[in-house]
Structure formats: C-alpha cells, structure tokens
Amino acid sequence: MGSIGVLMLIPMNTYLEQELQKRYNLFKLWTAPQKPQFIKEHANSIRAVVGNAGAGADAELIEALPRLEIVSSFSVGVDKIDLAKCREKGIRVTNTPDVLTEDVADLAIGLMLAVLRRLCESDRYVRSGKWKKGDYKLTTKFSGKTVGIIGLGRIGMAVAKRAEAFNCPICYYSRTEKSDTKYKYYPSVVELASNCQILVVACPLTEETRHIVNREVLNALGPKGVLINIGRGPHVDEPELVSALVEGRLGGAGLDVYEHEPEVPEELFGLENVVLLPHVGSGTVETRKVMADLVLGNLEAHFSNKPLLTPLV
Numbered sequence: 176m177g178s179i180g181v182l183m184l185i186p187m188n189t190y191l192e193q194e195l196q197k198r199y200n201l202f203k204l205w206t207a208p209q210k211p212q213f214i215k216e217h218a219n220s221i222r223a224v225v226g227n228a229g230a231g232a233d234a235e236l237i238e239a240l241p242r243l244e245i246v247s248s249f250s251v252g253v254d255k256i257d258l259a260k261c262r263e264k265g266i267r268v269t270n271t272p273d274v275l276t277e278d279v280a281d282l283a284i285g286l287m288l289a290v291l292r293r294l295c296e297s298d299r300y301v302r303s304g305k306w307k308k309g310d311y312k313l314t315t316k317f318s319g320k321t322v323g324i325i326g327l328g329r330i331g332m333a334v335a336k337r338a339e340a341f342n343c344p345i346c347y348y349s350r351t352e353k354s355d356t357k358y359k360y361y362p363s364v365v366e367l368a369s370n371c372q373i374l375v376v377a378c379p380l381t382e383e384t385r386h387i388v389n390r391e392v393l394n395a396l397g398p399k400g401v402l403i404n405i406g407r408g409p410h411v412d413e414p415e416l417v418s419a420l421v422e423g424r425l426g427g428a429g430l431d432v433y434e435h436e437p438e439v440p441e442e443l444f445g446l447e448n449v450v451l452l453p454h455v456g457s458g459t460v461e462t463r464k465v466m467a468d469l470v471l472g473n474l475e476a477h478f479s480n481k482p483l484l485t486p487l488v
C-alpha cells in the first residue's frame with residue numbers, strides 16, 4: 176500500500192503518524208508552507224484524508240482532491256466533514272465511536288465535581304499558601320443533583336449511568352423520546368434546563384444543534400445551575416454564556432470545548448465557578464491508541480476491499 180497517498184491534515188497522534196508513514200505515502204499538510212499549492216501538487220496521488228475534531232474535509236478540500244475515496248476521522252464528531260458532499264461523490268467516511276465513550280463520560284463527571292466542589296480553585300488555594308491563613312470556604316454537594324442531558328446517545332447514556340451512581344435523578348432532551356429508557360424526557364431544552372441543576376451537552380453538532388444552549392436555556396438553568404459542555408463549542412452561544420456567568424445569572428460551567436478553539440473568552444479566566452479544559456475528552460494514552468488503530472483499520476479495510484470497521488458514509 177506504500178504508493179497510496181494519504182493526506183493528514185494536522186498533527187494529532189505520533190503513533191498514528193508513524194504507522195501511516197510506514198504503510199502509505201503520507202502527506203503532512205501542516206508541514207507545507209503554501210497549503211493550496213501543496214494540495215494542487217499532490218492532488219492526483221491523494222486517495223485518503225485523515226483529520227480529527229479540529230480539521231476535517233470541507234467542500235473545498237473535497238473538490239480539490241479528484242481521487243479522494245475515503246475520509247477517516249480520528250474523532251467521533253464529524254462536524255468538520257462535509258458529509259453531504261462525501262455522499263454525493265461516493266466518498267466513504269469513518270470515525271472513532273464507542274472507544275472514547277468512557278473517557279468522555281468520565282471527564283463530564285470530573286467537570287461536574289470540579290465545578291461544584293471547586294476542585295481547581297481549592298487546589299490553587301493550597302498551592303498559593305492561603306490555607307495557612309484559614310480554611311477554604313464551603314462548596315456545593317454533587318450527589319443527588321438532577322442531571323439533564325442533551326442527547327442521549329452513546330456518550331449521553333454513559334454520563335447518565337455514571338451520574339446515577341451518585342444518586343442523581345436523570346432527565347434528557349433528544350429529538351424524539353426513547354422507548355428503551357426510564358429517564359424522564361423533556362420535549363424542549365428550555366424545559367430540560369428548568370428542571371435540572373446540571374445541564375450536560377452530549378449531542379452531535381449539526382445545523383439543528385448549533386447554539387442549542389442559548390440565552391433562554393441559560394436563564395432557565397439559572398443562578399444555581401451548572402452547564403457542562405463536552406460536545407462542541409458551537410452548541411453554546413458563547414457570548415451569552417460569558418454574560419450569564421459574569422452577571423451571575425448562571426451558577427457555573429465546566430467546559431472542554433469552545434466556539435473558536437483554541438481561543439477561550441478571557442472573561443472566564445478570573446471566575447472560580449468555571450473550569451476550563453483544552454478539548455481533552457478522549458485525551459488518554461489508552462484511548463488515543465485504540466482510536467489510532469481504528470483509523471488504521473478503516474483505511475486498511477477500505478484499500479483491501481473489505482467492509483469498513485466503523486462506516487458513517
């Protein structure tokens with residue numbers, strides 16, 4: 176397979192990069208001083224694109240690669256890939272579902288605990304020597320809080336199961352009510368936010384879910400409510416989130432994702448009721464290795480005319 180051209184869009188995982196290098200004719204887009212020129216030069220050799228949550232195959236890239244057969248994403252989210260264009264052109268698309276579910280759900284619970292129990296702030300309290308001058312103030316209990324989940328898919332379910340172990344009642348919003356769960360369903364996000372104390376975004380980003388958390392939802396969640404976003408930044412109207420937090424209309428937020436990564440609104444930096452992570456939901460050594468193997472397995476299956484392991488398109 177050494178002659179098959181594979182375009183990797185950004186650096187994402189050293190093991191994946193090394194394996195792609197061994198198996199294919201690997202083009203690393205980020206190393207090119209002039210990207211459009213680089214793509215033009217190699218367009219006729221590139222048959223696969225490897226991207227991730229930060230960089231996918233948009234319409235422009237797909238149009239520029241006439242021999243493209245497959246886009247294999249090192250991520251579960253595929254909002255950076257023009258799926259309609261791939262369908263139209265018969266380009267296959269794969270992602271890395273399931274293998275990262277546990278890590279992302281673990282992180283969601285970690286964010287809930289970190290925000291309510293002020294883990295980061297109290298860590299800073301110890302490190303800065305303030306403890307010597309007095310005890311840290313009381314925080315808020317997590318166990319038993321009602322957790323509302325937007326999107327009860329694989330990750331949403333995994334968050335629900337974990338939160339249940341903390342005696343948290345679970346409710347959810349999704350496009351349609353699920354028949355196979357006992358969790359309480361609300362037919363709108365505003366109703367969900369009005370009836371929970373912790374609101375978790377765990378749905379895929381699509382045109383319908385962009386800004387699904389808006390001013391009305393944040394006001395419904397209220398000054399004691401906490402927003403956890405382990406989905407995508409554009410699920411939340413970020414300027415509205417910032418003003419809700421700054422004005423005290425929202426109780427707190429645990430964020431792993433942002434509208435314009437890696438830009439994070441600086442107004443949040445001074446808020447002790449906010450925990451900010453750098454989009455690391457699946458970021459463990461173990462999970463990233465399995466994700467890399469899934470990308471490699473999908474490419475291998477495709478180029479050996481075998482069924483794809485995790486086909487999306």
Ligand SMILES: O=CC(=O)O
Nearest residue numbers: 228250251252457
């Ligand atoms: O954000 C990470 C992913 O989609 O896998």
